[in-house]
Amino acid sequence: MGYSVGQVARLAGVTVRTLHHYDEIGLMSPGQRTASGYRRYTDADLERLQHVLFYRELGFPLEEIAVILDEPGSDTLTHLKRQHELLNRRIGRLREMAAAVERAMEANTMGISLTPEERFEIFGDFRPEEHEAEAEERWGGTEAFEQSRRRMGKMTKDDWARFAAEAARTTEAFAEAFTGGLPADGERAMELAEEHRAHITRWCYDCTYEIHRGLGDMYVADARFAANYEPHAAGLTQYIRDAIHANADRAES
Amino acid sequence: MGYSVGQVARLAGVTVRTLHHYDEIGLMSPGQRTASGYRRYTDADLERLQHVLFYRELGFPLEEIAVILDEPGSDTLTHLKRQHELLNRRIGRLREMAAAVERAMEANTMGISLTPEERFEIFGDFRPEEHEAEAEERWGGTEAFEQSRRRMGKMTKDDWARFAAEAARTTEAFAEAFTGGLPADGERAMELAEEHRAHITRWCYDCTYEIHRGLGDMYVADARFAANYEPHAAGLTQYIRDAIHANADRAES
DNA sequence: GTGCGGCCTCCCGCTACGTGAGGGTCAACC
DNA sequence: GGTTGACCCTCACGTAGCGGGAGGCCGCAC
Numbered sequence: 402m403g404y405s406v407g408q409v410a411r412l413a414g415v416t417v418r419t420l421h422h423y424d425e426i427g428l429m430s431p432g433q434r435t436a437s438g439y440r441r442y443t444d445a446d447l448e449r450l451q452h453v454l455f456y457r458e459l460g461f462p463l464e465e466i467a468v469i470l471d472e473p474g475s476d477t478l479t480h481l482k483r484q485h486e487l488l489n490r491r492i493g494r495l496r497e498m499a500a501a502v503e504r505a506m507e508a509n510t511m512g513i514s515l516t517p518e519e520r521f522e523i524f525g526d527f528r529p530e531e532h533e534a535e536a537e538e539r540w541g542g543t544e545a546f547e548q549s550r551r552r553m554g555k556m557t558k559d560d561w562a563r564f565a566a567e568a569a570r571t572t573e574a575f576a577e578a579f580t581g582g583l584p585a586d587g588e589r590a591m592e593l594a595e596e597h598r599a600h601i602t603r604w605c606y607d608c609t610y611e612i613h614r615g616l617g618d619m620y621v622a623d624a625r626f627a628a629n630y631e632p633h634a635a636g637l638t639q640y641i642r643d644a645i646h647a648n649a650d651r652a653e654s
Numbered sequence: 655m656g657y658s659v660g661q662v663a664r665l666a667g668v669t670v671r672t673l674h675h676y677d678e679i680g681l682m683s684p685g686q687r688t689a690s691g692y693r694r695y696t697d698a699d700l701e702r703l704q705h706v707l708f709y710r711e712l713g714f715p716l717e718e719i720a721v722i723l724d725e726p727g728s729d730t731l732t733h734l735k736r737q738h739e740l741l742n743r744r745i746g747r748l749r750e751m752a753a754a755v756e757r758a759m760e761a762n763t764m765g766i767s768l769t770p771e772e773r774f775e776i777f778g779d780f781r782p783e784e785h786e787a788e789a790e791e792r793w794g795g796t797e798a799f800e801q802s803r804r805r806m807g808k809m810t811k812d813d814w815a816r817f818a819a820e821a822a823r824t825t826e827a828f829a830e831a832f833t834g835g836l837p838a839d840g841e842r843a844m845e846l847a848e849e850h851r852a853h854i855t856r857w858c859y860d861c862t863y864e865i866h867r868g869l870g871d872m873y874v875a876d877a878r879f880a881a882n883y884e885p886h887a888a889g890l891t892q893y894i895r896d897a898i899h900a901n902a903d904r905a906e907s
Numbered sequence: 908g909t910g911c912g913g914c915c916t917c918c919c920g921c922t923a924c925g926t927g928a929g930g931g932t933c934a935a936c937c
Numbered sequence: 938g939g940t941t942g943a944c945c946c947t948c949a950c951g952t953a954g955c956g957g958g959a960g961g962c963c964g965c966a967c
Binding site: 412413414451455458477478481482484485488489491492495496498499502503505506509510521 | 763
């Protein structure tokens, strides 16, 4: 059982070197190795490769692909949905370009020569869109989200450990304040909220108060996040959310 | 008049560095320079840039773009037509991919896990197409045509001169044979046809007999080629075509 | 005349591999 | 059991298409 590099390469239509490369950079390592050092790919590896190739085809840098595939709570279906969405956007853009080319052909056959602006405005119009709204277009997310991905994608294992440790300390402190009966809009809670915000800014992205509020709301709304807090103390998630809001309100007044 | 690098960059939505690069590799050099060495781009340069960006967007390597833009007898309209064609193919491919993703989603929600072949067959099916028929897809041409482009793109002016001289000699010899009353399926004519084929193989691409037959047919069908032969002697084009066919028939029997 | 933005030319760095070199591995076939 | 040929391994250097600075000249305003 399992597949050799050559088999996988033929199946997927890539070169062996490409698979070696993906192994090197940790994007797609074989599940096992034989005693003699041969790579053995499992079915799960193949599925991963499928997604890798898809995102690559859509122009994503490999580093980013690694991040989005490793992102917790993302399963096959969400990836497929996202890929479908991306494909549709892409098709739309190409259609616009085709229409622009048609216009250019008309203009050309009619002997009209385009002004320099028209030249790129008419069918190079997809470029500004690509720059200003690229992050948006790709992720339906925010610029901060992108920034986060990039930064965190470059973190070493050590960085992750320290990041996690810091996060754990803050959570612990919140739990203490909560169980200790301190109000969510009190000094201590707000202090912790501010610390939390600083923590995010340091490690992930420029966390404004507005974004921070959104995060707080998300914590209570999204079970995956709540799962990180509730074990400490029932109701802690809501407490943290309230503290964040109180802190943001104070800071912006 | 004319545009500076910065202006062109903003117009076209690329960086100054990119324009510098295109200048370096000779893909897109400014029509002029100011006394102080500043680049000055003309309207013609802008049009060229427009096409460059388009082909680039469609995934063509810059070297190839240079060749197809410099290829004689290609005007704006033919490029626009080609671009439109390429866009449509591209859209078609993306649609296939989208359909494949939909199927994958169905399979996934139904709890069916794909076999390894299906995984890439189902929606990686565009890859064989991309390899085996890429030249076809891109050019509506043959692999030999591609090979030709590559080789001829790397020829120096000297090479071109020798190439042209050789070609002229062969044509001259054909004209002599023709006006001398030698039959198109005679020894001499076939000898010249073989020489012609060797000439192409040496300079352009591996010219099989089948391709050679196609070339002969094209010579009579396409006025641009005929224009090269007819001035030597009226009917020469047809004569050459017949000689080529006779030679090919003999060689393959 | 002194900024300040734009332009110039190196030149090094990055990604996603291509392309050998040099050398083990494995199944088959004699 | 030896040899052959297809396949595998790990370096390690090369390439395309730029990004991004360094160090320095140009040109126009104040």
